[in-house]
Amino acid sequence: AQSVTQPDIHITVSEGASLELRCNYSYGATPYLFWYVQSPGQGLQLLLKYFSGDTLVQGIKGFEAEFKRSQSSFNLRKPSVHWSDAAEYFCAARFGNEKLTFGTGTRLTIIP
Amino acid sequence: EADIYQTPRYLVIGTGKKITLECSQTMGHDKMYWYQQDPGMELHLIHYSYGVNSTEKGDLSSESTVSRIRTEHFPLTLESARPSHTSQYLCASSNSGSANSPLHFGNGTRLTVT
Numbered sequence: 001a002q003s004v005t006q007p008d009i010h011i012t013v014s015e016g017a018s019l020e021l022r023c024n025y026s027y028g029a030t031p032y033l034f035w036y037v038q039s040p041g042q043g044l045q046l047l048l049k050y051f052s053g054d055t056l057v058q059g060i061k062g063f064e065a066e067f068k069r070s071q072s073s074f075n076l077r078k079p080s081v082h083w084s085d086a087a088e089y090f091c092a093a094r095f096g097n098e099k100l101t102f103g104t105g106t107r108l109t110i111i112p
Numbered sequence: 113e114a115d116i117y118q119t120p121r122y123l124v125i126g127t128g129k130k131i132t133l134e135c136s137q138t139m140g141h142d143k144m145y146w147y148q149q150d151p152g153m154e155l156h157l158i159h160y161s162y163g164v165n166s167t168e169k170g171d172l173s174s175e176s177t178v179s180r181i182r183t184e185h186f187p188l189t190l191e192s193a194r195p196s197h198t199s200q201y202l203c204a205s206s207n208s209g210s211a212n213s214p215l216h217f218g219n220g221t222r223l224t225v226t
Contacts (some may be wrong), residue, residue, distance in 0.1 A: 032212045043118075043202055043217030044155075051212040090155070092215075099145075099170075102213060104154040 002027050004095045006103035009021075014111050015083055021076040021106050023091030031093040033074040034100070035065055050074060061085070076111040086110045115139045118203050118218035125193055133188045133221045135203030142208040144186040145215065146201055148172060149200045161186055162208065193225045 013019055025031055032051045036044040050060025053088045055067040065076045076093060091103040116137040125131055137144065142163050147155040147170075157170030161180040175197070176190050186205075190197055200222045204215040 034214055035216075043116075043219045044204075044215070045217070046214045048210060049214055065195070082196070094212070099157060099160065102155045 002031075002093075002098070002101060002105040004091055004093050004101050006089075006091050006106050008105045008106045009104070010109065012109040012111060013081055016080050017075075019078045019081045019085070019092075019108070021089050021108070022102060023074045023076065025072050025074065025093045027072075027093070027095045029096075030067075030069060031095045033065075033067060034094075035059065035063070035074075035076050036090045036092060037061075038090065038105075040087070044090060047076070081108075081110055083110045083112070087108040116203060116205055116216050116218040118201075118221050119218065121220060122222050122224075124224045124226060127192075127194055129193050131193055131223070133201055133203075133223070135188070135218060136184050137184045137186075137203075137205040137216070137218075138184060139205060139207070139216065140183065141205035141216070142183065143206045144180065145204045145206075146170070146176075146178060146188050147202040147204065148174065149202055149220075151200070151224070155202065159188065193223075195225045198223060198225050201204050 005024045034049045035047040038044045047063050050057045050067050088105045090105045119134045144161045146159040149155045156172035158174040159178040161167045200220050202220045203218045206215045209214040
């Protein structure tokens, strides 16, 4: 079955440190891939998306993600996190014309 | 910057009451969705619509109902609220033009049924 997996439920990093959030998908072909961020009490905001072309995509708020076909992964990265990056992050994929499938989310905590 | 609006933001209501959660978007999107999200948990699709007079149930069974009489409006109704309906409800929309169109989300309605 098609699925999106975010292996890390909760990650804590120090302010200014680098960040990588993992996302893997299970599907026979390359899906359309998305990363969303959700601040407490808010809806989801799109950070970036990938559907073809350059495997390194840039998003808003200084985030980037790299698609690796061989690993079925689409990991989100940021070189230096800020306290305002503390939030829940969701990876999502659309397989063909199916509805969007979300991962279970990774909660990011930033410590001073 | 949201072009998709949900009201109310918070609602506390007693068991047995009928409630309607409002969702409107100004982007002209054909597709609209309702997700249910418990605190710190994943999103579950409960309803979606691909256009006026088109509604479908999502992956998670829900006692709620929806209607799509106008493109911009996609309200969700609970005929008789129960404590098990306590959750956050997120509305979203997307452009049907291409499969890589992202979802645009509202800020959600946090429902508490006492």
